[in-house]
Amino acid sequence: MDTNNILKLKELKVTKARKEILEIFLEKKDTSLNAEEIFSICRRSGENINLSTVYRTLDIFLEKEILDKFILENGVSVYKIHKKxxxxxxxxxxxxxxxxxxxxxxxxxxxxxxxxxxxxxxxxxxxxxxxxxxxx
Known part of the structure; x- marks a missing residue:
């Protein structure tokens, strides 16, 4: 399923930032990523996404059960695709x-x-x- 369909199924507006962030998680599959890593990947790919947008998108994806959040021992939050x-x-x-x-x-x-x-x-x-x- 492509990012547009996933976002629409979760009743989310399809934006460039949401698509980009979701594509990163779909490509990385079972890899846990923190907000700063996602931000860096976006920057390297030429996307002009603010770190605050990354955090807001992660919160929305958590709320809509697109992602799961885990807090590491050092207090850093990491995210992975939600397992159904x-x-x-x-x-x-x-x-x-x-x-x-x-x-x-x-x-x-x-x-x-x-x-x-x-x-x-x-x-x-x-x-x-x-x-x-x-x-x-």
Missing amino acids: THKHILECDICHKEVEVPCPLKQIEEIVREKTGFTLTEHSLKMKGVCDNCKK
Whole structure:
């Protein structure tokens, strides 16, 4: 999928800066990049993008789940393309109906980073319970 389609699917205005920054991440695939690295790549390719534009674009891409953000031990934030495989499932003990739930671990990830210096690269969570239909 090209950058125009990705931005439109996420209901974002297609701008030259957004396209350029998204193309960098799509080319680098699983590489984590910080804002300054993205800014440097843009400059080397001849794009006239301000560092503040890079930061604003990264924030928008985070909000729209185009990118994921990780904070390194030294406090530097790095970004990668969002992996769509991140899911949390709630399963009924009786009928085994499964419901996807939003990630409840974002605050826990931050606490882990603050207390241990670790940046979590993945996690899993399995919750079980009884759905409304089976309670009846």
